[in-house]
Amino acid sequence: MQHFHFKKGSLLYENHFKTMADLADFVAEGEVDYQITDEGLMLSAKKSSGVNGDFSHWLFWLNKDFPDRIMIEWSFTPIEEPGLCMLFFSATGERGEDLFSEHLKKRTGHYPQYHSSDIHTYHLSYFRRKWQDEREFCTCNLRKSTGFHLVAQGADPIPTVADAKEDYRLRLVKFDHYIQFSIDDLVVLEWEDDGYTYGSLLSAGKIGFRQMAPMKARYRRLQVYQAETY
Structure with a gap:
């Protein structure tokens, strides 16, 4: 695998999650409970959705299209477990439509609607503490959809909530065929998409945060840059 070193180019988007007005760019799918505090954006499932099992999870999309590279x-700070946290990126309709096109099927947060329906996306699970086997051996998983293709996996350095520190700085780089994920500057996983084995190479699209209930987590300082190599 070819290894790359990246630097920040121009700033494309920034959100410090200081006021409720900062959430105007986001679209919720599923029962999301969101609160802005002095410490940032707190996300969890609404308590009323807890009776719905796997239908109580949700996705919080940033309604902006980003280019490749x-x-x-x-x-990110985990607050309450169990649960799971994910980042979706390069998300579009299956024919390249806007993610919110009226021609796409309605989505309500149920996971199969995102990995095996009519959208294309990469999705990274970076804090997996929902099921017992995930808690026994913690990993970060990268998948590509349509389809439930596990394409890369790496050890998760973030401890459980009881031992977690404040504000892990997470970084995801999508640069043509290459994807790299790091936590506090430690590279956790990287993968090269050949554009064939699991379908065509994905490029521009939207990003979104997902959690599996009853996970509660805090987010601060979301920034999207043009990526450059050096």
Whole structure:
């Protein structure tokens, strides 16, 4: 595998999650409970959705299209377990439509609607503490859809909530065929998409955060840059 070193280019988007007005760019699918505090954006499932099992999970999309060759950075603090946290990126309709096109099937947060329906996307699970086997051996998983293709996996350095520190700085780089994910500057996983084995190479599109209930987590300082190599 060819290894790359990246630097930040021009800033494409920034959100410090200081006021409720900062959420105007986001679209919720599923029962999302979101609160802005002095410490940032707190996300969890609404308590009323807890009776719905796997239908109580949700996705929080940033309603902006980003080009290829981007670096996504955000600060993340796990607050309550069990649960799971994910980042979706390069998300479009299956024919390249806008993710919110009226021609696409309605989505309500149920996972199969995102990995095996009518959208294309990469999705990274970076804090997996939902099921017992995930808690026994913690990994970060990268998948490509349409389809439920596990394409890369790496060890998760973030401890459980009881031992977690404040604000892990997460970075996802999508640069043509190459994807790299790091936590506090430690590279956790990287993968090259050949554009054939699991379908055509994905490029521009939207990003979104997902959690599996009853996970509660805090987000701060979301920044998206044009990525450059050096």
